[in-house]
Amino acid sequence: MSKQINVALIGNPNTGKTSVFNALTGLNQQVGNYPGITVEKKEGICKLPRGVKAHIIDLPGTYSLNASSLDESVVIELLLNKNDKDFPDVAVVVSDVENLKRNLLLFTQIKDLEIPCLLVVNMADRMRRKGITLDIGYLEQQLETKIAVISTRKNEGIENLKQQISNYKELSVKPCLNASEIDTEYFNRLQKAFPNQLLYKLWLVITQDVNFGKTDRKDIDAIASFKTKSKGDLKRLQQKETIKRYQFINNVLKRGQTIDITQATDVRTKLDRILTHKIWGYVIFFFILLTIFQAIYDWSSVPMDWIDSSFASLSNWVKETFPGGGKVTDLIAEGIISGLGGIVIFIPQIAFLFLFISILEESGYMSRVVFLMDRIMRRFGLSGKSIVPLISGTACAIPAIMATRNIESWKERLITILVTPFTTCSARLPVYLIIISLVIPEGRILGLSYQALTLMLLYLIGFGAAVGSAWILNKVLKIKSKTFFVVEMPNYKVPLFKNVALTVLEKTKAFIFGAGKIILAISIVLWVLASYGPGEQFNNAENIITEQYAAQDLTEDELQQKIASHKLEHSFIGLTGRAIEPAIRPLGYDWKIGIAIVSSFAAREVFVGTLATIYSVGSDDEETIKNRMAGEVNPILGGPLFNFASGISLLLFYAFAMQCMSTLAIVKKETNSWKWPTYQFVIMTAIAYIVALLSFQFLK
Amino acid sequence: MQHTIVHLKRGEKGVITDVSSELIPLKLLEMGCLPGNFVELVQVAPFSDPLYLNINGSHLAIRKETAIHILIDKIDE
Secondary structure, eight states, rough: OOOOOEEEEEEEETTSHHHHHHHHTTTTTEEOTTTTOOOEEEEEEEOOOOGEEEEEEEOOOSSSSSSHHHHHHHHHHHHHHHHHHOSEHHHHHEEEEHHHHHHHHHHHHHHHTOOEEEEEOOOOGGGGHTTTEOOHHHHHHHHTEEEOOOTTTBBBHHHHHHHHHHHHGGSSSOOOGGGGGHHHHHHHHHHOOOTTTOHEEEEHHHHHOOOOOOOHHHHHHHHHGGGGSSHHHHHHHHHHHHHHHHHHHHHHHHEEEEEGGGGGHHHHHHHHHHHTTHHHHHHHHHHHHHHHHHHHHHHHHHHHHHHHHHHHHHHHHHHHHHHHHGGHHHIIIIIIIHHHHHHHHHHHHHHHHHHHHHHHHTTTHHHHHHHHHHHHHHHOOGGGGGHHHHHTOOOOOOOOHHHHOOOOOHHHHHHHHHHHGSSSSTHHHHHHHHHHHHHOOOOEETTTTTTHHHHHHHHHHHHHHHHHHHHHHHHHHHOOOOOOOOOOOOOOOOOOOOHHHHHHHHHHHHHHHHHHHHHHHHHHHHHHHHOOOOOHHTHHHHHHHOOOOOTTTOOHHHHHHHHHHHHHHHHHHHHHHHHHHHHGGGGTOOOOHHHHHHTTTTOHHHHHHHHHHHHHHHHOOOOHHHHHHHOOOOOOTTSSOOHHHHHHHHHHHHHHOOOOOHHHHHHHHHHHHHHHHHHHHHHHHHHHHHHHHHHHHHHH | EEEEGGGTTTTTTEEEEEOOOOOOOHHHHHTTTTTTTTEEEEOGGGGGGGGEEEEETEEEEHHHHTTEEEEEEEOOO
């Protein structure tokens, strides 16, 4: 037996549970999914005193053991299933010193499950500012537990917490109150029918709709006498139970906690007066968004230029160092390195975007935006909570769609899921950036560059498309669902550097490696398709071109270029592009862009990598993608291929089209049907085609 | 006249007297919205909806449609 114990971190949202997890595990953590569902599973390893290792699992935040969402039911399923490999040896309940009363509700429920239970009081650094003092000895005695007072912000008490976790065997498993008093007769009957089961566990199974160990539920349903309680009766009992628990907690805190209000300084009130103000609240929100886009655009240009030139010289270096490598050297230099360069270059921007999103979340500001936007969003059939998916959708639609789970009404949630892919995700960013830099002039107005403003406009178009289609869906969809809306307004906090840094690192890594695999594979396939072709035109290109231009006095370089481009045109990829060209010519695109669009249906970010591969196959010099694209000529109309009209058309196509297989897969999972992702794909792509067509025809 | 949370003005306080359990989600009760607890209206969004409340020390926002089902006694200061 290895000396490893299972520790589960449980707590209300906004108690700093994840900070505790980060403080305990540092970089020894990984993020995955619970099997079969898309709830994020965070686990890590922590070394405890005396050589004991702890496997720590950071469970989703929940206010109680009465689950109302998939995320919350994960917590209960784990706590009720002793056979789960992650079943905790000790449950660590994380609470926030300012919301102790509410946090203890969950604590008393977990105590009733008779699992060894340790109470962590976090954010102790705020105690003095809020005038709070705790009588730890008294609380430990009343709550039948040990208490660790810590501050993740000041990094205080962490070692002591580890010590206490390692002493888990000394923790009491006695419940701290008797909740069955709410209906003694009923609970007695229940216990008599199942003498070997824990009463509170039975009660949870009866009152929950979630599925924990099907057999338990069936056993209880099989005994008819326990169906005597109607849903309404059960809910009244749950209310009684909640009141009972609060009575106990109030009594305990009356002696165990003193709050001297005269000592309390109230930053929250002052900030809320401005940040949730009827006018200033919206103005500030708008300026925060504006700053984010300006930052993404301006601050990332330096590292991006550096990455761009590094990959260009790396590709060149490979070619010069291994000149005899033939096809293999070509594949590495032109297929793989250009393809990867096309994705690595966007790391700075993606990291900045996640940096801002995680700061907004961590500081508590995001809840204020939910509050401000709810009424407006509701007009479009959305919820104020839809603002979080719509904003995180600017990073990636996949986590954004998963973030819709806390929207209570199914109709509002479905509409949010369906429209979120319109928001400008980070995979669109590479496409936008390169095209904007080609077709939008440099220059500034009021200190803001035209290019940054165009980018902001594209984000607004995405947002507008999402909201507009939500409005239509709200009229069209006939779904009746109960709506209620509760959102916690957490305290304002200065975001912890460690939390923000870990989020940025983890999300950027997921993006790069997730997308990187697809991009690498597609780059290789494209390179092969571009390097081989059927028939005389491809295989005999040298002779055909030499003869054709024999009369003209071409330099060797010019001749080589003509040959290369003739070859590309008659390669497999060229033929494919030619085949679809009639469909996309009215949008202002040539067959090369056509190929890039087709490969984008695997994932949008492939666009740039694809063009990189196609163009560097077409020529041998070290021009980077952008310069290469600027030099492309429209074969029919003459003039640059990427001009204002075709550029705008392309931008709009990418703004509306549904080009992400992973998103479709998530939508299928979350709506549990192929119907919604199919609608999404067909309708979004049709809109994209029509809008791109109209814009090119008007602007050309 | 029977008051509900909707009748509070910004900054005013009350004590919850009754919540209709059929119409109020359990989650709200668990966050402290129970008879006997105090409630303060911290802020209102435009069109008085949603309402930003301090209930028993928990800060949360709910919609007007929910708030009309929470009966209170106003506290005059």
